[in-house]
Amino acid sequence: MHKKISIIGSGFSSLSASCYLAQLGHDVTIYEKNPTIGGRARQLKRDGFTFDIGPSWYWMPDVFESFFGDFGVSASDFYTLDKLNPAYKVFFKDKETISIEDSLEKIYAAFEQEEKGSSLKLKKFIDTAKNNYDIAIKNLVYRPGVSPLELITKETIKRVGQFFSTISKEIRSEFKNEKLIQILEFPVLFLGAKPSDTPAFYSFMNYADFGLGTWHPKGGMYQVILGMEKLAKSLGVNIHTNSNVEKIIVENGQSKGLIVNSETILSDIVLCGADYHHGESLLDSQYRQYSEKYWSQKTFAPSSLLFYVGFDKKLKNINHHNLFFDTDFDKHAKDIYDQPKWPDEPLFYANFTSLTDPGSAPEGKENGFFLIPLAPGIEDTEELRELYFDKIIHRFESLTDQKVKDSIIFKESFCVKDFIKEYNSYKGNAYGMANTLLQTAFLRPKLKSKKVDHLFFTGQLTVPGPGVPPSLISGKLVAGLIEAQYKNAKELKLITT
16 A cells, blocks of 8 residues: 655765655655755755765665666766775874775785784684674575564574673774774774774674775765655655755644645655654654653764865875874874763864865865864864864864965864754764664664654664664665554565665
8 A cells, every 4th residue: 555655854864765765666756854855965066166065984884785776777877986095094193004996815915014913913813704794684684573573584683792891892802003003993983982992893894895895976075865766756755955844743642744834734644864863852742752851861873074175276195085193093082982071182084085086176176174073062162273273274274284274265064063954863962872782782772663653763873783884784774664554574585786
């Protein structure tokens, strides 16, 4: 039976779900409060410069390919991918650097050069990481988080210890060189928690990093959003921008539609792809599953202070992606998770897509994207933003041996207050809810409301977790649950396996 489905928000998970639901024959409409689609993955254009506002790393290309393949098309039908070499460059104190190149053999050699004997340890570590990746992608992340039994398979039983050990413990038991440890701990930061709080099983992120490589869609990450929009519209999805959802209508314990820009929109099913906490705030209190106390006790991924900078010259000694680990990693992590405050000496990240994608900046100029991870919910003022820009640009100049501050044409910033204003983000978090042991799979907020029939949720605060590839998967999972209400399990198999 075909249903009228209203979706709140137009990020990766919403667009993904809309495609699957439309493919199944439902009448699907997306309501996006902002003028452009994409959620956190929107785009900024200014004076001939183009920036991805949010996500900038294209990892796990197999997940993107799997998504498009479900509709008989390929990612290459919508955008062109380039594999980056080097994938990224890491800056340490005393101007030491390590580049992570585009093959395992090159990475093994880089490790061996840094620490004798480390390449053999790395090969063993990556073999385990690849096995974990295969298990995660084939057995776990495509499960809807309904039951703890989803985690029990022949493969996961053999690795139960990896759910109770941590990434940090596993890495530090084998590697002693602090620079190599930091590189190996870096990928799990995409999961939103400290390496010391992230289950060792998530080493599959290291395989995503070293084994599958880092890619760049020509034109930026927003090309993925535009490709998904084109696919969605070809399947019959309607998309309305500048459409602020003010309330989810509930009658007799069942969702009946939305109030959008003061207009009542009736529908059979409501799917919230906006921030989960915000989605529940659109309900009367008796219909909310999770209390304010529940949310306040959860470990959220960081917020970020972001800068989009136009430079009037080409920069040197940089790569497309750059990590600045020249300060104390553990101290910065404590300032995010343990005693939230502005960090004294933050680690930061910068990318310059104009190095590999010349169309993103005018000829002879460079676009710079700078990111400082921050605790969600902390004070955010223009004065603090300026102070921290000066901190990182001074270090950037020193570490890359060049003067750049006088070459800035413009800069724009985005921080905690903007995440709240633009995305209704809980405490201004940038990446959702962290994947700690007690916030994994069935322990995350549910895809299906427990209190309101025909109300569902998707995105990085629910299953499977933070990040762009998991958001694509989240959309597929929730579409499967919705379809399960109207189809038998045999027919549902088409979408959930």
